[in-house]
Amino acid sequence: MPDTFNTSLIPFDRLDSSQQDTLLKALDVAYFRSGEVIIRAGDPCQSLHIIIKGSVEETSADRQEHFAHYTTDDLFDVRAQFSGHSRHQYRATEDTLCYLLPQAHFTGLCQQNPAFAAYFNSDLATRQQLLEQAHQQQNLAEFILTRVRQDNIQPCLILPADTDLRTATTRMRQSNCDAAFIIVDDTTEQAGHRFGIVTRTDLLHAVMLDNRAPSTAVGQIATSPVISIELGAYLFNAMISMTRHKVKRVLVTQGDAIAGMLDMTQVLSLFSTHSHVLALRIARATSIQELALAADSQQALVETLFNNGIHTRFLMELIASINEQIIEKAFQLVVPERWQPLCCLLVLGSEGRGEQILKTDQDNALILADNIDWPECQTVMTQLSDTLCQLGYPPCPGRVMVNNPDWVKSVSGWQHTLQTCCDKGDEAAMMTLAILADAQAIAGNRQLLAPVKHHLHQRLSSQELLLATFARPALKFSVPLTLFGQIKRGKSGPDIKRGGIFPIVHGIRTLALEHNVAETNTFRRLTVLEQRQVLEPSTASNLSEALKLFIRLRLRQQLSLPAGTASAGQHHxxxxxxxxxxxxxxxxxxxxxxxxxxEWLGYHYQIRD
Known part of the structure; x- marks a missing residue:
């Protein structure tokens, strides 16, 4: 057997050197003419076929149904290796050359090497995990797989709430720490609400600026609740929590007990990322110019994290948090302070779902408190849209932006809009409902969104006819697969947004509305729908893994393109x-x-075209 077989291909790279040597010795080569039947349905399994060149179609025995099409480097018939016989027919559609691996040798390799066998598991999550492992860089384990452990946290000082400021300061000095946790309520069930935190800065401000007496109870100046993370969680999750909540310390818990504390200095010493530094630059910005300088470094952060093999979900969560902070800061700098508690800025679309990694078009809206008179509102909102353009968020082609009066309404105004859309039930109305279903409050009075969201879920939950109309766009675009089950290549490549991302996102959005799921993120919606037994665990897992793959492949392509070389549509x-x-x-x-x-959605909502 010639030694030209590429053992670096997945899954053969999972084999050790002796197993690869066994593989090479067992391989044979076979030639099949165009139109020749290679395997007939019902034939006993003899070999795994690996195509060197040519193409093969998989069909039913009568060739009335086509299942798949295979070409260079593809494997077939894997199913028969485990069942012992072929269910379908395999026919060469052009002159084809294949490696043949005898079934006995294939089975032996699977028994010897679980990682090799796992690749042939039909579960998409397992196969994707193996592919990710193949592309890991050396520092991935340090960057992502490091967990919060006893050896990378520090002990913390815990004080009763009635400890006076003088004693607290002395105890902190003796313990050589710059923060202490305060027991504020022993009866509350959630650990995060049982404690407050006080820092050296808090003590200084209390005495020097607020004229507190040294005998004042420390519980009176403590900040509560405390952000906490469980012992054993990923350190990267601790970083996300610190970035999202704009804190420098988290409490580490073990069940109901305190295990210690973790501060940003420790995390930064373990991770070579500047995400928290970027968050601090955003928080400290006092002008649009300073904020723009901070926002400009976001692309470099994405590239660094992506190139270091960071998991797609982690990357989305961190960047979503930073995007929120940039937009919230812009809101605070532009909107007069007196009006900020009387309105709520929403982000919509992928930004609202927390699934956007690179900056895209603005998708936002504003909720105003009822019965307020703000004559300058439109002028301020126009200024806010212009500011977001400066920060790298281009205008929305559909004008779903706060500079458009149609997307600035009072609470009752938005509720009336939702009612009108439900009554109309046309395509435009359903699109408006879909956009608002993903709304996320990020600035101003965030409580204003609650009655609007409640009204939306109340109007759509269990409304079968309306939900069927709402779900229809998920079935509008065809999946880019050929009649033979192969990926449609076309001149420009498959549109992964229309053919892959949108059907999952919109289908899951519809199910979330039907079952009154409050989450806006598609991955979290999938988790809840699985927990409520709306979706089978295997279905939820496969949809989650498919969506992550689509997002990762699209992001990799976007990062590889020079800026300005492709339109937004071409990015998909x-x-x-x-x-x-x-x-x-x-x-x-x-x-x-x-x-x-x-197909399941069409059956579930009885949609027939």
């Missing part, structure tokens, strides 16, 4: 030539997951 067209065989295999598998989900 995947260049299949840049994908490895394993990635194409995963993409094809994921698109089949989407196709199956769309």
């Amino acid at each position: 067209l995947l260049d299949l030539a840049t994908l490895s065989r394993a990635e194409r295999d995963l993409l094809r598998h994921s698109l089949h997951v989407v196709k199956k989900f769309k």
Whole structure:
């Protein structure tokens, strides 16, 4: 057997050197003419086929149904290796050359190497995990897989709430720490609400600025609740919590007990990222110019994290948090302070779902408190939209922005709009409902969103006919798969947004509204729907993994393109030539997951075209 077989291809790279040597010795080569049947339905399994060149179609025995199409580096018939016989027919559609791995040798390798066997598991999450492992860099384990442990946290000082300021200061000095946790309520169930925190700065301000007496109880100046994280959680999650809540310390708990504390200095010493530094620059910005300088470094942060192998979910959460802080800061700098408690800025679309990584078009709206008179509102909102443009968020082509009066309304005004959309039930009305279903409050009086969201869920929950109309766009765009089950290549590549991302996002959004799920993030919606037994665990897992794959492949392509070389629409067209065989295999598998989900949606909502 010639030694030209590429053992670095997934999953053969999972084999050790002796197993790879066994593989190479067992391989044979076979040639099939165009039109020749390679395997007939019902034939006993003899070999795993690995295509060197050519193409093969998988069909039913009568060729009335086509299942898949295979080309260079693809494997078939994997199912038969485990069942012992072939369910379908395989026919060469052009002159084809294949490696043959005898079934006995394949089975032996699977028994010897669990990682090799796991690749052939039909579960998409397992296969994607193996692909991610193949692309990991050396520092991935340090960056992502490090957990909060006893050896990377520090002990913390705990004081009763009635401790006076003088004693608290002395105890902190003796313990050589700059913060103490205060027991504020022993009866509350949630650990985060049982404690407050006081820092050296708090003590200084209390005595020097607020003229507090040294005998004042420390509980009176403590900040509560305290942000906490469980012992054993990922350190990266601790960083996300600090960034999102704009704090420098988190309490580490173990059940109901305190295990210690973790501060940003420790995290930064373990991670070579500047995400918290960026968050501090955003928080300290006193002008639009300073904020713009901070926002400009966001792209570099995304590239650094992505190139270091950071998991897609972690990356989305961190960048969503930073985006929120940039937009919230812009709101605080532009909107007069007296009006900020009387309005609420919403982000919509992927930004509202926390699924946007790179900056895209503005999608925002404003809720005003009822019965307020703010004549300058439109002028201020126009200024806010212009400011966001300065910060790298281009205008929305559909004008879903706060500088458009249609997207600035009072609480009762938005409730009336929702009612009108439900009554109309046309395509434009359903689009408005879909946009508002993902709304996230990020600045101003965030409580103003609650009655609007409640009204939306109340109007749509269990409304079968209306939900069927709402769900229809998820079935509008075809999945980019050929009749043979192969990825449609086309001239520009498959549109992964229309054919993959949108059907999952909108389908899950519809189910979330039907079952009154408050979450806006698609991944968290999937978790809740699985918990409520709306979706099978395998379905929820496969949809989650497919969506992560689509987002990651699109992001990688976006980062590889020079700025300004492609339109927004082209960013969604995947260049299949840049994908490895394993990635194409995963993409094809994921698109089949989407196709199956769309079929389920059509049945669930009784949608017939």
